[in-house]
Amino acid sequence: MGLYRSDFQGERHRFADLRVVLAKASPRRSGDELAGLAAESDAQRVAARAVLADLPLCRFLEEPLIPYEADEVTRLIHDTQDQAAFARIRHLTVGGLRDWLLSYDATPEALAALAPGLTPEMAAAVSKLMRNQDLIAVARRCRVVTAFRSTIGLEGRLSTRLQPNHPADDLRGIAAATLDGLLYGTGDAVIGVNPATDSVANGLALLEMLEGLRERHAIPTQSCVLAHVTNTIRMIEQGAPVDLVFQSIAGTEAANAGFGVSLSVLREAHEAALSLRRGTVGDNVMYFETGQGAALSADAHHGIDQQTVEARAYAVARAFRPLLVNTVVGFIGPEYLYDGKQIIRAGLEDHFCAKLLGVPMGVDVCYTNHAEADQDDMDTLFTLLGVAGVNFVITVPGADDVMLGYQSGAFHDALYLRSTLGLRAAPEFEDWLELREMTDARGRIRALAPQHATTRRLLSGGSDADAA
Amino acid sequence: MPRDAAPPMTSPADDPWAALRRFTPARIGLGRAGDAPPLGAVLDFQLAHARARDAVHAALDRVPLQAALGGLPWLAVRSQAPDRGTYLRRPDLGRRLDPECLPLLPKGEWDAVFVLADGLSATAVQQHAAAVLRATLQRLPGWRVAPVVIATQARVALGDEIGEALGASLCAMLIGERPGLSVADSLGVYLTYAPQRGRRDSERNCISNIHRSGGLAPESAADKLAWLMTEALRLRLTGVELKDEQPPHLEHGAPGVGSRPVLGSGGPSADRPF
Structure with missing residues (x-):
């Protein structure tokens, strides 16, 4: 030191x-x-x-922020760092890396080739030398494409998680919010529910309902009940239709222990989900959430600033080839990110660092009522992330998550982003929307009348077969 | 306009969402103005957010609160957070008593002290705390109860230092919870046996979602609190070892129990006393 x-x-x-x-x-x-x-x-x-x-960038390999012996995330970072990929930049300083990233030499192909050579600490360090526009410009050139039943992260595409939460896990309430979201063309990244009660029995009920709805309407997407990973493993053992395994993760072994997980538990879950072979166009089966402040709130940050320790979580994520990763950027509260300015900056940093490391990053653009932020701040962050090429964003009815008690994106925000920036849904999902006459000639989502066949079919609970 | 485009107005009879709204408080079926929500929905949301923000930033008005105590002795203390901005940024300061307030707290053989704390919603304390307190006292005849402490810029753990200074066996902290868009005046109660600095979350019992908009009514909260206090004094403990008769508050879907457990103040509670 x-x-x-x-x-x-x-x-x-x-x-x-x-x-x-x-x-x-x-x-x-x-x-x-x-x-x-x-x-x-x-x-x-x-x-x-x-x-x-x-x-020099090499200093990050010589001076681990947490000792190698003391932390399995540090061991993961150093053991999996690709020296061959690093070779082309190993002579650079952090400032030199910043200049190279902004240069025309940093093509999507060059950035993808570099990703395995970078450590999270290098990504975090260079981000601290970059203005918001730099974070946007470079992230936009990083493409991380993943697939399960839909393909996410392609250029010119913006996917969405449809988050139909209910304060008491009422299945009809969750179905109603899901149908609402589908009519806005959302859900191509995942239809993902945060359960109010995290139990195996409750998770099974939610999974069966979502699976039935997805099959009835032949929706080319994946569902997920965001239960604790150990509960999801038990659901898989009981034969449940698990598409994706979810887990909150953080950037240190101790913070992950606070979440009740370790790398070995995640490995077990990854293998269990892969064994089901439920993906049709790809086999990315993991879904992770992260967020600045998680390590500090668990008193497990080891004196590392919250953005750097957050970037270390992306090393955990990329070890499991996830379909989806998102930061819950404004969720954690004003003691970590005080206002709209801090939330916006953190959202851009998290997206940039993850993409640079080769992680398929989405963002929950969100805030709580005790933060100094409002819908205008979220509009700004949505727009910046849309320009930056974010893989997906989270959407709920009317921006109001009635279970978790915070404000996330609205279904309408996805319409705005797609229309204004010319972004499209995942190709498989886009075909599904077209087939049901939900898009107009320009690919925009039509405001269907209640009498329209698609609306009636979705809301009546009938299936595509009924309508044929 | 395409033949099947949504007409600007639909009568309730034509609204297929009317039936589905019975199943969820979520803002479903809002309709559209182009890509945006209709203006009415925008203003509804803004009003809900404004009420929540007003509740977060409202100062506790002690005069009506004292009046509502109906002659009970009281005293006022504050935390080390000098203002609301600092309070929101520095939860650690909200957990520490301003040293100047320490001499105000009379040491005694108290069975319990009730602390009325603004937390993240002074509105909640203003509206429900006195009712919960008085109803609870009616259910605890013969208890030696310290003067009511009114605490400002307070987090849950401030009650530990207050209870310790008073020498109280129990501290019942009635504190404003983080306002949501649907309810801005929800009160929570945290009960701690042998309060002292450094107590952990797992050493407290909590009653949450006390309000009159579909939450726990003050009288019901008092039933529950009086039972918990009696049991806590008998068993000489609070926390995970002191089981409530019924599963705690799962009907309200307490955020944080599910998939976002450690993410700080994600829950409805005023504070996570780490």
């Missing part, structure tokens, strides 16, 4: 170790202030960035 010094434009600053440099270089956010890690002044913040800019 070395001491880092800066004599940036006549001001002298000292930083005790690499963790401190990274933390002090981070844009201001409440979570780092809460942890006592944030820069003490704006000038110190810029000085730390100057240190970071001159730091």
Whole structure:
């Protein structure tokens, strides 16, 4: 562990170790202030960035932020880092990497080839030297394509998770919200329910209902009950129709232990889901959620700033070839991300770092009522992420999640993004929408009247076969 | 306009969502103005958000609260969070008592102290705390109860320091929960045996969702609280070892029990006292 010094434009600053440099270089956010890690002044913040800019990338391989022996996520990061992929940039500093990423040499192909050589710490470090527009411009060139029954992440596409939560897991209520979302053309990434009660019995009931609905209407998408991974493993053992295994994950072994998971449990779940062979166009079977602040709230951040430790979660995710990963960026509360500005910045950082590392990143664009944020801030973040090429966003009826008690995206927000930016649904799902006359000549979702055959069929509970 | 485009207005009889709305409080079947929701739905949402925000930022008005206590002795304390902005950013400060307030708390042989704390919704405390408190006291004849403590910029764990200073066997913290779009005045109660700094979440019992919009009514909350307090004093403990007669609040779908467990203040509760 070395001491880092800066004599940036006549001001002298000292930083005790690499963790401190990274933390002090981070844009201001409440979570780092809460942890006592944030820069003490704006000038110190810029000085730390100057240190970071001159730091060789190799230093991140020499100086793990958490000792190799003490943390299985650190071991995963270092054991799986691809030296051949890293070779082309190993001579660069963090600042040099920033310049290369922004150069015309960083094509989608070059970025994809580089991804396995990068560690999360390198991705986080370079993001701290990038403005919002840089994060957008580079992320837009990173393509991470995954598939199960639909193909997600193709250029010019924007997929959506349809999140039909209900405060008491009422099956009719969840079905009603699902049908509502389908009529807005959402759900091509996943129809995914957060259960109010996380039990095997309840999960089975939800899965059977979603499976019935999906089969009845022949929807080319996947369903998911976002239960704890150990419950999902039990559901698979009981023969349940599990498409995707979900789990919240974080960037340290201790934080994952707080979630009740380890890499070995995730491996077991991954193998169990693969054994079902339910995918038709691909075999990506995992779904992970992450979020800045998760490690600190579990008191498991090891003195690492919240954005860097968040990026480490993407190393966990990519080890399992997930179909979907999303940050729940504004969910965690104002003690981690205080206001719209901090939420927007964090959303762009998380999306950029994940994509750079080769993770199929989506974002839950969201906020709570005690954060200094509103729908206008979410509109801004939605638009920026749409430009940045986000794989998917989360949508709920009217932006109001009545179970988790926060504001996420609305079905309408997906319409806005697709119309305004010319983005389309996953190809398999788009075909399904066209076949049911739900799209117009320009591919936009039509506002169907209640009398339209598709509306009637969906809302009456009838199947495609009934209508034939 | 295509022949089957939605007409601008549909009568309730034509609205297929009317039947489905019985099954969920979610904002389904809103309709569209192009890609956007209709203006009415936009304004409904803005009003709900405004009420929630107003509840988060409202200051506790002590005068009507004291009046509602009906002559019970009371005293007022504050946390180390000097203002609302700091309170929201620094939950650690909201858990610590302002040192100047410490001498106000009379040490005694108290069975219990009731703390009325603003938490994330002063509105909830304003509207329901006195009713819950008075109804609970009626159910606990003969208890030695400390003066009611009114605490501002307070998190749940502030009750530990208050209870410890008073020497109370039990601390019942009545605190405003994080407002949602549908309910902005939900009150929670956290009961802690032998309160002292450093108590963990698992060492408390919680009654949540106390409000008059389909939640737990104050009288029912008082039944539950008085039972818990009696049992806590008898068994000399609170927390996971003290089982409620019924499953705790699953009917309200407490966020955080499912797929987003550790994500900080995701739940409806005023605070996660880490």
